[in-house]
Amino acid sequence: xxxxxxxxxxxxxxxxxxxxxxxxxxxxxxxxxxxxxxxxxxxxxxxxxxxxxxxxxxxxxxxxxxxxxxxxxxxxxxxxxxxxxxxxxxxxxxxxxxxxxxxxxxxxxxxxxxxxxxxxxxxxxxxxxxxxx
Amino acid sequence: xxxxxxxxxxxxxxxxxxxxxxxxxxxxxxxxxxxxxxxxxxxxxxxxxxxxxxxxxxxxxxxxxxxxxxxxxxxxxxxxxxxxxxxxxxxxxxxxxxxxxxxxxxxxxxxxxxxxxxxxxxxxxxxxxx
Numbered sequence: 001x002x003x004x005x006x007x008x009x010x011x012x013x014x015x016x017x018x019x020x021x022x023x024x025x026x027x028x029x030x031x032x033x034x035x036x037x038x039x040x041x042x043x044x045x046x047x048x049x050x051x052x053x054x055x056x057x058x059x060x061x062x063x064x065x066x067x068x069x070x071x072x073x074x075x076x077x078x079x080x081x082x083x084x085x086x087x088x089x090x091x092x093x094x095x096x097x098x099x100x101x102x103x104x105x106x107x108x109x110x111x112x113x114x115x116x117x118x119x120x121x122x123x124x125x126x127x128x129x130x131x132x133x
Numbered sequence: 134x135x136x137x138x139x140x141x142x143x144x145x146x147x148x149x150x151x152x153x154x155x156x157x158x159x160x161x162x163x164x165x166x167x168x169x170x171x172x173x174x175x176x177x178x179x180x181x182x183x184x185x186x187x188x189x190x191x192x193x194x195x196x197x198x199x200x201x202x203x204x205x206x207x208x209x210x211x212x213x214x215x216x217x218x219x220x221x222x223x224x225x226x227x228x229x230x231x232x233x234x235x236x237x238x239x240x241x242x243x244x245x246x247x248x249x250x251x252x253x254x255x256x257x258x259x260x261x262x263x
Contacts, residue, residue, distance in 0.1 A: 028164040030182050033196050041197050054201035055178050059165035062174040074174035078205030
């Protein structure tokens, strides 16, 4: 666990995302949208291929936050979904979560995150606020 | 089919109470690689997604044409195993841009006693047939 002080740069975390992970996430989250499983349907609605659930990528961001903060209570978490994480049929896509402590005040730490896949930002303005101390 | 813009301001019926079980939390934590001493932060999507599915069914919108635009959760308290959660979805805005509907929603998640646990804001993007 990292000591959270304003300006602290958090150690980037990398996660491999496979089609099997999306299948498990679909079952666990109750989101059966076929664009996360079926190449043909994904392409038919204009997507570049099977994409990860935005909420799966957000869950990975939350996982990094938990790792950095020693599983601190999350008070707020949010992001925009700006680019899809395309997951190949074989192998995996790598999601990288970086972060900086923006501020610590009144028992709350605000973390500014940067979530990328193959060097491209996939989440817009991802942010988490956790309870500290 | 474009989404009806008169939906703005409409509150949809609450979802049926959802009991947070150890098994569901473990499945969610395993799927997202979390250690899960705590219920994972994005777990409430399990409840808000049910509200979304009810909404899409009511409006006859095909799930495969939906992508997520943004999502935010603000918690009053952490979700714990044993909570009985209900989500109530309100449409707060609808915009149409070149055949794509952009829908703003807010869902309040309450526990079995009616207390607020979490407020979720989401933008849902409905890609048209074009």
